[in-house]
Amino acid sequence: MLTIKVKRQLGETLLDVDVALPLQGVSAVFGRSGAGKTSLVNILGGLAAPDSGEVRLGERWLYHSGKHINLRPEQRNAGFVFQDARLFPHYRVRGNLNYGRKGNKSVAQFDAVVQLLGLEHLLERYPTSLSGGEKQRVAIGRALLTNPEILLMDEPLASLDLPRKRELLPYLQRLTRELKLPIVYVSHSLDEILQLADYMLVIDKGKTVISGPLETVWDSDELRPWLSQQEQSSLLLATVAETHADYAMTRLQLDNGASLWVSQTHREPGERIRVRVHSNQVSVCTTMPVGSSIRNILPVTVAQINTTANSDYVQLRLSLSNMPLWANITRWSLDELALKPGTELFAQIKGVSLTEADIAHS
Ligand SMILES: Nc1ncnc2c1ncn2[C@@H]1O[C@H](COP(=O)(O)OP(=O)(O)OP(=O)(O)O)[C@@H](O)[C@H]1O
Helix, strand or coil: CEEEEEEEEECCEEEEEEEEECCCCEEEEECCCCCCHHHHHHHHHCCCCCCEEEEEECCEEEEECCCCEECCHHHCCEEEECCCCCCCCCCCHHHHHHCCCCCCCCHHHHHHHHHHCCCHHHCCCCHHHCCHHHHHHHHHHHHHCCCCCEEEEECCCCCCCHHHHHHHHHHHHHHHHHCCCCEEEECCCHHHHHHHCCEEEEEECCEEEEEEEHHHHHHCCCCHHHCCCCCCEEEEEEEEEEECCCCCEEEEEECCCCEEEEECCCCCCCCEEEEEEEHHHEEEECCCCCCCCCCEEEEEEEEEEEECCCCCEEEEEEEECCEEEEEEEEHHHHHHHCCCCCCEEEEEECHHHCCHHHEEEC
16 A cells, blocks of 8 residues: 555645555545645655655655655655656657666667657657647656656646647556556546546545545545536446447446446447446436436436535435436425435436546446
8 A cells, every 4th residue: 555644734734644545556636726636746756745644655664754764756766747747858758768767778668668658759859849748748758767666647637738638648548557556646637537547535625535446436425515516427337238239329237237328439348447427417207207318217216315505406316226326406306306315216317428538447
């Protein structure tokens, strides 16, 4: 585990985090602006010291105030990727990639990283001639070639415009799937987190709100206040089953056995995925709808009703054969349908509302 138990006074805010992150996969650090995300990552990498506490990577102490251990950044074997690429302008891409490589200067490793990030045709170029997305790929390559034991990424897509974000995301997906080192990934984009993360830590005003496997945090009550109504959603685990013979729709087999038709995905049958269902796209009906255009009609039970003062919207947590499915409805509908925990309903989810952007490899 990456064990983090640190305190640091940041102006008015006390950063006080006590959490253990897995040593495999991507741990997303999510929170509002000023929550303390960058400060936390800087502490992990040794760019800033906490006032007290401990940071342990596997069996190795990176910091321990009681034992007077505070490894310098270069002793921590951490690769950094920041919002801006921070490349050396006077070095070509090749030179930037080679910068910081220690002992092992394996050509095979260099070639593998270049291939992973699609940098072959950029090697002789200078940074000024690269797009923002290309610069970030070089920055990621440079970090990987230092043989890090952990990769710390602080909003690596934040400075890019939408087309560049879309261009870089598949590289990040490949990298996070293929690399066997822990990645701490700061982001306030749920789209990025959906596509990349396995584990999620939410912090606010320096404190941990919740942490755990992505699906658990996504489903939690704790996360809901941080999301706008448009962002409210459920994450369901599924396997790609089949494409419709006549229509551009794909059937997903949810882990609880139910089926979900979504807009056609390029993914292969058998691929394990998670699918995001926006709560605004889920409606409920007390009887089985007949003659509906909606392709997904699923029996559910009301598990929980979340109302918020001064809001006309209500969040229903539905149980779909033990999978959580959130639906946003109006208070008016809640009253008219007399919904209570235990009420049996049919949930309707529009197939066209579920697109490639809502599906991620699991
Ligand atoms: N050295 C410092 N001295 C005083 N205050 C600090 C210091 N470093 C950070 N802060 C404050 O601590 C808070 C957390 O900052 P931090 O940059 O870690 O937040 P963040 O979650 O990364 O925000 P953003 O998403 O905007 O980058 C902010 O209010 C910031 O002004």
